[in-house]
Amino acid sequence: MADGEWLGAEDGRKRARQNGVIQPLLTDLYQITMAYAYWKSGKIHDTAVFDLYFRKNPFQGEFTIFAGLEECLKFFENFHYSDSDIEYLKKTLPQTIEPEFFVFLRQLTVEDVILSAIDEGSVAFPRIPMMRVEGPLIIVQLLETTLLTLVNYASLMATNAARYRIAAGKHISLLEFGLRRAQGPDGGMSASKYSYVGGFDGTSNVLAGKLYSIPVNGTHAHAYVTSFSDLSELKTKVLAHRTSGVLHDMLDLCTRWREKLAPLLSLSSSEASDGELAAWISFAIAFPSGFMALVDTYDVRRYPRAVPAWPGLIACFLLDDICLCSRSGLLNFCAVAMALNDLDYRPIGIRIDSGDLAYLSKLARTTFEKVAHQYNIPWFAKLKIVASNDINEDTILSLNEQGHKIDCFGIGTHLVTCQRQPALGGVYKMVEINGSPRIKLSEDVMKVTMPGKKTAYRLYGADGHALIDLLMRSVEPPPQVGQKVLCRHPFQESKRAYVIPSRVEALYKVYWQNGKICCQLPGLTEIREKVQTSLESLRNDHKRNLNPTPYKVFL
Ligand SMILES: Nc1ncnc2c1ncn2[C@@H]1O[C@H](COP(=O)(O)OP(=O)(O)OP(=O)(O)O)[C@@H](O)[C@H]1O
Numbered sequence: 001m002a003d004g005e006w007l008g009a010e011d012g013r014k015r016a017r018q019n020g021v022i023q024p025l026l027t028d029l030y031q032i033t034m035a036y037a038y039w040k041s042g043k044i045h046d047t048a049v050f051d052l053y054f055r056k057n058p059f060q061g062e063f064t065i066f067a068g069l070e071e072c073l074k075f076f077e078n079f080h081y082s083d084s085d086i087e088y089l090k091k092t093l094p095q096t097i098e099p100e101f102f103v104f105l106r107q108l109t110v111e112d113v114i115l116s117a118i119d120e121g122s123v124a125f126p127r128i129p130m131m132r133v134e135g136p137l138i139i140v141q142l143l144e145t146t147l148l149t150l151v152n153y154a155s156l157m158a159t160n161a162a163r164y165r166i167a168a169g170k171h172i173s174l175l176e177f178g179l180r181r182a183q184g185p186d187g188g189m190s191a192s193k194y195s196y197v198g199g200f201d202g203t204s205n206v207l208a209g210k211l212y213s214i215p216v217n218g219t220h221a222h223a224y225v226t227s228f229s230d231l232s233e234l235k236t237k238v239l240a241h242r243t244s245g246v247l248h249d250m251l252d253l254c255t256r257w258r259e260k261l262a263p264l265l266s267l268s269s270s271e272a273s274d275g276e277l278a279a280w281i282s283f284a285i286a287f288p289s290g291f292m293a294l295v296d297t298y299d300v301r302r303y304p305r306a307v308p309a310w311p312g313l314i315a316c317f318l319l320d321d322i323c324l325c326s327r328s329g330l331l332n333f334c335a336v337a338m339a340l341n342d343l344d345y346r347p348i349g350i351r352i353d354s355g356d357l358a359y360l361s362k363l364a365r366t367t368f369e370k371v372a373h374q375y376n377i378p379w380f381a382k383l384k385i386v387a388s389n390d391i392n393e394d395t396i397l398s399l400n401e402q403g404h405k406i407d408c409f410g411i412g413t414h415l416v417t418c419q420r421q422p423a424l425g426g427v428y429k430m431v432e433i434n435g436s437p438r439i440k441l442s443e444d445v446m447k448v449t450m451p452g453k454k455t456a457y458r459l460y461g462a463d464g465h466a467l468i469d470l471l472m473r474s475v476e477p478p479p480q481v482g483q484k485v486l487c488r489h490p491f492q493e494s495k496r497a498y499v500i501p502s503r504v505e506a507l508y509k510v511y512w513q514n515g516k517i518c519c520q521l522p523g524l525t526e527i528r529e530k531v532q533t534s535l536e537s538l539r540n541d542h543k544r545n546l547n548p549t550p551y552k553v554f555l
């Protein structure tokens with residue numbers, strides 16, 4: 001992975017250095033063999049236009065978020081074959097390759113390429129190219145795989161994250177916890193970056209925080225709790241009062257609070273784990289203003305070992321067990337939180353990582369409310385409840401229906417691996433060569449390419465919502481506000497409609513021309529905001545989880 005340095009952009013903005021593996025050889029061999037064959041057959045001066053698009057929205061949804069553009073542009077900025085690349089290719093390609101081809105490759109640049117794209121963070125739809133790349137045939141062909149690898153996962157990830165955001169609603173925090181489960185280190189970095197773009201609030205991935213300026217956040221693991229078994233293990237027991245600086249014995253304060261709180265919460269302090277309390281006292285001493293506790297460590301341990309013969313009894317055991325063990329955690333947490341309050345610190349909250357997250361979050365919230373009421377400290381009722389454990393979009397929707405009391409979801413595996421659809425099928429297809437349109441035919445009508453250099457417009461209705469995307473030949477006059485536009489279905493001749501737009505948005509901007517980035521590029525936060533404004537322009541029925549209405553794309 002790249003180090004933490006920054007590249008100075010010409011406009012004075014700073015961009016994170018690009019991952020070192022993004023270089024011209026990060027491609028499929030066939031691009032280079034084709035390049036030679038094009039070169040050998042005299043196509044050096046041919047020019048071509050390629051469209052980068054996908055045919056189907058991911059996750060059974062009806063929208064996609066376009067992401068990865070800035071990375072493509074950084075790739076362009078650094079594009080050149082190094083001496084060692086050329087040496088490697090000489091060794092690897094057939095010996096019959098003429099040496100002049102390597103001279104040609106060595107001096108190849110993307111100076112004559114023009115890249116047009118929709119804005120990064122915009123919603124995108126099937127068949128409307130997200131990017132159009134035009135220039136010398138050989139070079140635009142060579143770019144195919146790298147551009148696809150930079151756009152496909154980025155867009156898939158941003159879309160997945162945006163869907164989690166829609167499911168969770170605006171007011172719940174979403175943290176990405178997926179590095180350990182991601183598809184390798186680079187997958188982990190991209191997941192952190194593009195889940196932030198899609199609407200997450202932060203990540204546990206520290207390097208992503210450093211390189212992309214994404215907020216980092218986190219709690220602690222079960223190991224921290226299980227590393228303590230008794231109160232006698234506490235080596236540091238004192239904590240200074242936040243304002244007076246007077247030292248207090250936290251062990252003494254916490255055990256006294258545990259005794260005091262137990263009857264209020266209808267619990268017995270003897271049932272709460274001393275190891276857990278010791279762990280949290282030490283954690284609170286280390287982070288008195290950032291105290292967060294993972295409260296479910298002893299859940300599993302307290303499940304009944306012998307399975308009784310009567311199934312109803314199993315249910316009783318399990319339910320009772322959930323209450324007992326979570327209350328060990330909750331009682332210990334409240335004791336430490338109240339001790340911190342005595343010393344003028346505000347704890348942050350808890351994380352629950354197993355069990356019934358709806359039930360346990362409600363139980364925790366009621367507990368906090370009881371304490372808040374009893375001691376007249378209203379903020380205690382609002383302590384944060386973080387939930388994690390194999391959460392996906394459907395879990396969030398189900399928890400919503402159950403009226404959960406969770407403030408923040410920590411989501412790893414299913415977010416970063418895009419469980420519901422592991423790849424976006426973005427493709428890069430030639431649509432024009434030397435000014436004449438090209439088409440790729442297929443028995444599958446969905447796979448037939450749209451020939452010719454095209455441009456696209458988004459037409460908006462009077463209520464501000466996007467109505468349709470319209471793909472046109474670049475030479476055709478653009479649609480006009482208030483004027484009837486005849487729109488045709490891409491494949492079904494009989495399907496036509498007239499649309500009168502209240503607003504017309506040209507979707508493409510030229511981002512790369514004359515060998516440099518020619519548009520002011522937004523920062524990650526602006527791209528993140530763009531995702532939300534772009535999604536707001538879509539009607540809700542296009543965004544719902546179940547059977548969303550397809551958004552129309554016309555010609
Ligand atoms: N109230 C709920 N409604 C819907 N899904 C839930 C709810 N509570 C938890 N879940 C989900 O149910 C699954 C429970 O996972 P699992 O069966 O592994 O239980 P667990 O609590 O992790 O058990 P253990 O800790 O013993 O492994 C997780 O994917 C979790 O996100």
Ligand SMILES: O=P(O)(O)OC[C@H]1O[C@H](OP(=O)(O)OP(=O)(O)O)[C@H](O)[C@@H]1O
Nearest residue numbers: 177353388389390391410411412413414
């Ligand atoms: O559940 P995810 O969405 O992937 O979120 C990340 C998970 O990573 C941690 O678990 P850990 O690595 O300790 O594994 P475990 O909880 O599955 O045992 C954490 O406690 C979450 O459960």
Ligand SMILES: O=C(O)c1cccnc1
Nearest residue numbers: 177204217218219220410
């Ligand atoms: O900070 C956390 O709580 C965290 C980080 C990564 C994975 N699971 C949890």
Ligand SMILES: [Mg+2]
Nearest residue numbers: 353388389390
């Ligand atoms: Mg887990």
